[in-house]
Each structure stands twice: as C-alpha cells, then as structure tokens.
Amino acid sequence: MYICGKCKATIKKLDEKYTRCPECGYRILFKQRPPIAKEVSTD
Numbered sequence: 001m002y003i004c005g006k007c008k009a010t011i012k013k014l015d016e017k018y019t020r021c022p023e024c025g026y027r028i029l030f031k032q033r034p035p036i037a038k039e040v041s042t043d
Contacts, residue, residue: 002029 002011004021005028011021020027 001032003032004029 002014003009004011004024004026006026007021007024009021009023010032011029014029019029021029
C-alpha cells in the first residue's frame with residue numbers, strides 16, 4: 001500500500017504504466033510501513 005504525498009490518499013494497487021495518485025495525479029508516493037517497532041540489542 002502507498003500513501004500520496006499531497007492528498008494523503010491510500011493507494012492499494014499501482015498501474016504498471018505510470019505511478020500517479022488516482023485522486024489528484026501527484027507523482028510522489030510513499031510506501032506505507034507497518035506500525036511495528038524493531039527492537040535491537042546493544043550487547
């Protein structure tokens with residue numbers, strides 16, 4: 001899933017020909033990341 005950088009719309013599937021927001025046509029899309037934090041040990 002992707003999020004539009006301008007209108008914050010959630011996009012589930014992208015077209016193969018071009019990557020644009022279907023709502024506003026903006027080209028910058030961000031990949032949505034899961035809200036799980038990774039734990040790293042410092043030892």
